[in-house]
Structure formats: structure tokens, C-alpha cells
Amino acid sequence: MFGLIDCNNFYASCERVFNPSLNGKPIVVLSNNDGCVIARSAEAKKLGIPMGEPAYKLKELIETNQVSVFSSNYVLYGDMSHRVMNTIATFAPEIEVYSIDEAFVLLDGFENIDLKEYGGNVVRTVTRNTGIPVSMGIAPTKTLAKVANKFAKKYKNYKGICVIDTDEKREKALKLTEIGDVWGIGRRYSNKLQYYSVNTAWDFTQRSKNWVRHTMGVVGERTWMELRGIPCFEMETPVDKKSICTSRSFGERLTELAPISEAVANFAASCAEKLRTQHSYGCVLTVFIHTNPFATNQAQYYNQKVMQLSVPTNDSAELINYAIRGLNSIFAKGYRYKKAGVIVSEIVPERPLQGDLFDTRNREKYNRVMTVMDSLNSSYGKQKVKLAAQGFDRKWKLKNEKLSPCYTTNMTDLMNINVK
DNA sequence: TCTGGGGTCCTAGGACCC
DNA sequence: TCTGGGGTCCTAGGACCC
Numbered sequence: 001m002f003g004l005i006d007c008n009n010f011y012a013s014c015e016r017v018f019n020p021s022l023n024g025k026p027i028v029v030l031s032n033n034d035g036c037v038i039a040r041s042a043e044a045k046k047l048g049i050p051m052g053e054p055a056y057k058l059k060e061l062i063e064t065n066q067v068s069v070f071s072s073n074y075v076l077y078g079d080m081s082h083r084v085m086n087t088i089a090t091f092a093p094e095i096e097v098y099s100i101d102e103a104f105v106l107l108d109g110f111e112n113i114d115l116k117e118y119g120g121n122v123v124r125t126v127t128r129n130t131g132i133p134v135s136m137g138i139a140p141t142k143t144l145a146k147v148a149n150k151f152a153k154k155y156k157n158y159k160g161i162c163v164i165d166t167d168e169k170r171e172k173a174l175k176l177t178e179i180g181d182v183w184g185i186g187r188r189y190s191n192k193l194q195y196y197s198v199n200t201a202w203d204f205t206q207r208s209k210n211w212v213r214h215t216m217g218v219v220g221e222r223t224w225m226e227l228r229g230i231p232c233f234e235m236e237t238p239v240d241k242k243s244i245c246t247s248r249s250f251g252e253r254l255t256e257l258a259p260i261s262e263a264v265a266n267f268a269a270s271c272a273e274k275l276r277t278q279h280s281y282g283c284v285l286t287v288f289i290h291t292n293p294f295a296t297n298q299a300q301y302y303n304q305k306v307m308q309l310s311v312p313t314n315d316s317a318e319l320i321n322y323a324i325r326g327l328n329s330i331f332a333k334g335y336r337y338k339k340a341g342v343i344v345s346e347i348v349p350e351r352p353l354q355g356d357l358f359d360t361r362n363r364e365k366y367n368r369v370m371t372v373m374d375s376l377n378s379s380y381g382k383q384k385v386k387l388a389a390q391g392f393d394r395k396w397k398l399k400n401e402k403l404s405p406c407y408t409t410n411m412t413d414l415m416n417i418n419v420k
Numbered sequence: 421t422c423t424g425g426g427g428t429c430c431t432a433g434g435a436c437c438c
Numbered sequence: 439t440c441t442g443g444g445g446t447c448c449t450a451g452g453a454c455c456c
Contacts, residue, residue, distance in 0.1 A: 031424035038424070056422040072424085099456045186454050219430065219453075245426060294423055341425090 001107040001115065001138055001165070002231075004145040005088055005122065008133040008153065010101035011039035014080045015070050017131035018407040018415060026067040030055050033249045033399045034071055071400035079408045083130045091122050096235045104142060106235050119161035127160075139164040142233045143226035146183040147173050147201065167229075174202035174227060184223040189216060201227055240278045240347065246270040247341020251399040253292070254337045260289065261324055263396035265389040267342040268323035272316040275344060276374060281312035282344035285319060287326040292338040301337075303330040310356045312348055315366050316373075319344070320389050340396075 007013060011029040016022045026043035030036065037053045047065055049058060055069070062069060081100045089095045092105035110118070119136045126134045137148025144164050151173060152162035164170050180190035182201050192215070198204050204212075205227045212224045222232040246267040254260050264287055275282055288304035305326035313319065323342050376385045383390075405413035 033422095033424070035423055052423085054423040059422095102456075184454070188453065217430065217453090241427075243427075247425065249424070292423085295421095339424095 001110060001140055002142050002145045002235075003092070003105040003107055003119065003122075003136055003138045004098075004142070004149045005103050005105065005126070005134050005136045006149050006153070007084060007101040008135060009039060009041050010081075010132070011070075011072070011077055012041040012044070013132045014073075014077050015068075015404055016041070017080070019404070022068055026065060027070065028055075028058075028062075028067055029070045029072060030402070032072055033251060034401060035249070038072070069402050071403040073404050073406065075406045075409055076404065079406075080130065080132060084126055084132055084134065087126045087129045088122065091118075091125070094235055096237070104145070104235060107138065115163045115165065116161055119163065120159060123160040133160070135160045135162075137162050137164070139170075140229050141226040141231045143183050143223060144170065144173075144229065147177055147227075150177070150181065170229060171202065174205060175200055177201040179204055182223065182227065184219065184226075189220065240280055240349070241274070242347055243343060243345040244271050244274045244282070244347065245341060245343040246274075247288075247339060247343075248396070248398060249339045250337065250396045252395070254396060255333075255335065257328075257331050259393060259395035260331065260337060260340055261327060261389070262391035262393060264289075264323050264327045264340050264342060265320045265387065265391065267340065268319040269316045269387060269390055271342050271344045272314050272319045272370075273374070275314035275347070276370060279350045280347045281314050281350060282319070283309055283312045283346035283348060284344070285309060285322045285326065286343040286345065287323045287330070287340070288343075289327065289330060289337055289340045291335050295336075299335055301332055301335040303332070305330050311359050311361070311363070313363075314350075315363075315370055316387055317366065317369075318361070320387055324389065 012027040015027055015029065024043065025041070026047055026049075027041040028037045028044050028049060029039040031038045034055055037049060037051060037055065037058070040049055040051070044067055047061065047067070049061065049067070061067070077100060084101075085095070085097050085103055088103050088105065092107065093109070094106040096104040098104055107115070115138050119138055123134055123136050126132065135149055135152040137145045137150070137152050138161070139145040139148045148162040148164045152158050152160050155162075164173055177200060179185055179193050179198055179200060180187070182204070185193070193204065196215070198207065205224065207224070209221065209224065213221045225232050248263070248267070250263065254263075268285070271282070284306060286304055286306045288302070290302040291298065291300050293300065307322050307326055309322060319342075327340075373385045377383065407413055407415060
């Protein structure tokens with residue numbers, strides 16, 4: 001059996017843990033740059049605030065209903081996620097952290113254990129230890145565990161735990177599950193399936209295997225099998241990334257090359273750091289810039305430059321160099337730029353390294369520089385040491401006006417407690 | 421004025437090899 | 439009438455996830 005534990009309204013719940021006056025009140029958390037709604041408390045959902053809605057469209061609704069609004073605080077959410085995952089890990093022999101707020105557990109050897117009682121214990125303990133409410137679904141396949149999790153969240157009297165362990169329960173659950181809510185069925189397939197009168201997960205399982213294969217390929221066939229109780233997805237262990245991207249929208253529109261160069265240098269440095277963390281080199285670097293595609297009354301520009309690196313590398317200085325050169329080749333004057341990004345692809349392990357006959361760089365020396373820089377930054381805080389090209393102007397920095405304190409990771413942000 | 425960021429997998433078709 | 443058989447690699451596009 002597989003278990004899926006999923007945090008309820010994760011980002012909103014994180015904000016609440018250290019600010020209990022928000023309990024019972026509507027909260028939304030916005031994406032980077034305070035753009036769209038990406039998390040909502042139950043109260044905010046009840047107000048009809050949709051996921052992904054641009055914040056500016058909600059101004060009135062937010063004011064009249066006194067909705068608390070937060071910028072994304074990924075430092076806080078990341079740390080809270082660790083706490084949740086660490087607690088879950090004490091309950092199962094194998095855990096797969098699937099996303100910042102979700103984890104699968106493998107329940108092998110649990111044949112003689114009351115899964116409902118076990119799951120209830122997991123849910124209560126995580127909530128008690130971290131302050132984050134969670135739900136758990138248990139079933140014979142990952143896709144069914146996802147279904148079970150939805151019911152654990154939906155019905156209050158389940159107390160956060162739902163087990164699908166018989167065919168009767170499976171049939172009942174699938175008949176109550178809309179096809180678009182199934183893990184692996186997105187908007188496109190959902191529309192297509194409904195066109196063929198497949199409206200529920202159950203309808204889907206009643207189609208023939210060949211029909212599913214023909215309509216949705218092998219991916220759809222796997223989902224079909226999983227829903228019928230035959231596992232196709234196993235527990236997965238983390239593997240190295242095959243591509244690494246750092247991109248941001250700017251807090252304000254940029255028209256000059258200098259601040260965009262600074263941004264791109266920082267994005268390249270971030271990619272380099274991610275590469276070093278997983279002990280990989282990149283062989284290809286792409287840099288892109290574009291204007292705001294939503295501003296239809298303004299001149300639009302999009303361009304990207306793909307560069308083959310002469311020697312695979314994870315050196316910040318070298319990647320910045322490529323990125324800036326690429327940027328210079330695509331930057332055009334006269335546009336209001338909204339976003340830029342750097343993508344590193346064709347990622348290979350640190351060794352063996354294919355050299356370049358004409359390479360003049362002292363790689364061994366620069367490797368040592370990077371190692372020292374990483375260790376200083378890990379001891380004294382992010383970006384204590386950086387490359388000059390990364391600059392200090394930060395004209396491109398994110399807009400995050402509603403940022404909450406980093407309660408758990410920054411000494412100056414610790415809560416004050418007044419004792420009477 | 422104002423709309424996020426970061427990934428993966430699969431398939432079809434083109435181009436090439438012997 | 440009638441024109442082989444078996445492969446690989448690369449890319450773009452489509453689909454999905456959080």
C-alpha cells in the first residue's frame with residue numbers, strides 16, 4: 001500500500017502557525033512579484049477567490065472581506081516543509097518527498113496494522129509537532145492514494161485520513177471523482193475525455209485498455225491501470241536534474257541593459273550554485289528576455305540565445321560570462337522588459353570531463369575558489385561573497401510588499417512574546 | 421499600472437546510417 | 439504486377455505535475 005500525506009493549504013497554513021490571530025480568517029498568498037493567488041485558506045476559498053487569479057483583479061474583494069494578503073516567503077515555507085517531512089519520516093520505512101507540501105510513504109509490511117488508526121496517528125502527530133494541518137490517503141497505488149487523499153480533505157468526519165482497501169470502496173470513490181481531478185489527467189485530456197462521455201474516474205476505468213492507449217498513449221494507460229488497482233508507479237528516489245532554470249519577473253519594467261545584465265548575472269550564478277549542489281556540470285546555457293505579453297498595446301519582444309559551452313562547467317564566473325555575452329547579443333533597445341532567465345541543460349556528472357584542446361582556464365584553481373565561496377556563504381549567509389557582475393543595485397528585484405518574517409530561520413525575525 | 425516559477429516524460433517526424 | 443529491412447539520433451510540440 002502507498003500513503004500520500006499532503007499539507008492543507010500549505011502556504012496559508014505556514015503563515016498561520018506563527019500568527020494565530022489569522023485562525024478562522026481568510027488568507028491568500030501571492031506568487032513572486034505579488035502577481036497571482038497561489039494559496040488560499042479555506043475561508044478564502046469560500047469567498048470564491050480562484051487559484052491563479054491576478055491579485056489586482058481581487059482588490060475590492062480583498063478589502064471588503066478583510067482578506068489577509070502575503071507575499072511568498074519561500075524561506076519560511078521551505079523550512080516548515082522540512083519539519084513536516086522529518087516528522088513523516090519517523091513513521092515509515094520509506095518516504096518520497098514529492099513536492100514542497102506532499103510526500104508518499106511505502107507501507108510494506110503493514111499487513112497486520114490498522115491503516116486507519118496508523119494514518120490518523122500520522123496526521124495528528126504532524127499537525128501537533130509542526131502546526132501544519134495535513135491529510136493522508138492510503139491505497140494500493142499512488143494514483144488511488146491521491147484519490148483517497150482528496151476524500152480525507154473533503155469530509156470532516158474522516159478526520160484527515162481515508163483508506164481505500166477494498167474494491168467496494170474503490171468503486172464508490174471513483175464514481176465520486178471527476179475525471180479532471182485524477183492525478184495525471186490535466187485540462188486537455190479532461191476536455192477530450194468528457195467529449196467521449198467519460199465524466200468520472202469510474203467511467204474511465206470502464207473503457208477498454210486499447211481505447212485508452214489509442215486516445216492517450218502509454219501515459220494514459222498507466223493511469224488507467226493505477227485506477228484499477230495495478231501499480232505502475234513505484235517509490236522514487238531523488239535523481240539529478242536534467243535541466244536547471246532560474247528566471248524572474250522584474251519588480252519594475254526595465255529598459256536599460258545594465259540592470260538586466262545584473263539580473264542575468266544573478267540568475268546564472270544561481271544556476272551554477274544549483275549545479276554545484278548536485279555535483280554536475282552544464283554543457284549548454286540559454287539566456288532569454290522578454291517584454292510583458294499581457295500588455296498588448298505595447299511593442300513586444302522575445303528572444304533567446306542558446307550557447308554550447310566549450311567545456312562543461314559549474315563555475316559561477318564562467319556561466320555569468322556566457323550569460324552576459326548571450327544577453328548582449330539579444331538585447332534590443334526601446335522595449336520595456338518584464339522578465340529574464342537562464343537555463344542550463346545537457347547536464348552531466350562532475351566526472352569524467354571532456355576537455356577542450358584550446359582551453360586556457362585554470363579550472364583547478366577556479367574550482368577551489370567556488371568551493372571556498374560556497375563554504376563562506378553557507379557559514380555566513382547567502383550572497384555574503386559573490387561575483388562583481390552580480391552587482392548591488394538590484395533594480396530588478398522582486399516586488400514582495402507583504403512579506404512575513406522568517407520566523408524560523410532568522411534570529412532578528414524571532415517572535416516576541418510579552419509576558420504579563 | 422497590475423498576470424509566477426520550475427520541472428518531467430512521451431510521441432511523431434525528419435534526417436541519417438548500413 | 440513488381441521497388442527491402444532494420445536501425446539511431448535529434449527536435450518540436452504536446453501533455454502533465456507541484
